[in-house]
Amino acid sequence: MRQSIYQNTDALNQDFASKIVAILAQAIEQKGKASLLVSGGRTPLPLFKALSQSELDWAKVTISLADERWVSADDDASNEKLVRANLLQGNASVANFIGMKTDHEDANDGLSELNERYASMSWPVDVLILGMGEDGHTASLFPCSEQIEQGLNTADKLLAVQPTTAPHQRMSFSLKAILESEHIFLHLTGESKKAVLEEALAGDNALEMPIRAVLQNADVELVWAP
Template structure:
């Protein structure tokens, strides 16, 4: 598997080019299959990208949007990825996209795995575009090296699509796509900004223990395009 690097001089330059790349892929998906799917990650890094995407002229009614992971909090909580996504992406032209959220009425994420798995049928798979981030500990989506569930999350032999995760180094229970579900994507992007994240990625590329740095499991099993700016 390979990592292709696209480096930019600024985050503004990155977001413009990245938005164009995503839209081209989604347009191709709509043309070829009638619909296209976009699965994204939360955090601070993609906010400006999402805002730019929301204003692009695209047949958004034919685009399915979902999250790679979610904190198990109410959707009006500031920690909610869904809240951020509704504010930054599901606005303007993209307001008509088919959004499939992860948070359910279940108090415990473990009890929601079956529901989330059933809801995935509302998205076109394989995903046309998957955008991943990466934490300073090498986690991606909510596949945390500190969690008891990391072995299950990275198990490609299991047929799990989602897994409930309880990190020990971060707040909130989470729901996350598993490694095999993440890999079921036509185009996988790793979206990073800042020198520190580049250093973490360099460390990940040098080692082999996927459970210590779960981003390695993606890099070792898929063609990934890095979108990076300082």
């Protein structure tokens, strides 16, 4: 695991945004398009705002999510709502966005439609930004869920997940899809997340802490600030 450590979150967000934009710009130059998967939560909000103000041919970028809660896009728990309000603004307002929620009541019933949506996305993804929970979950690969073995082993890109320690059914990219990404970043802030990461690095049971499966099988860059 490579590490980019910053003195504060302001320095992190400005440098990280520049790094992401450079990768996306190179992809556009080489392929004519680029793709970016992001995660939800509070941590990436300042990063999203920095990205939204960055100079890039955003019309050639497709943005989507690493995972999503199975709620409507206007629900406060929706990652799509968060991304639309913070990332798809300013210069980035012209980017293409693929939502990870369908009108189906059960996430399992939406898999077919979502697979069709993602067929239009540039794959493998150029940039994937992951977060991590206090339990070592990443995307919606929760150690508490019945679907965790499926998520770590399936050849499918997507799976529906029902956590037992968090609300809402989820849709998540699988470990296989995550590992296929060209550039994988783990974006964390704060000492508590650093301690969780150190615990993850000290063991190898991915069923207990799914982030281990990513760290063990991919070239991941940690981006961290206190």
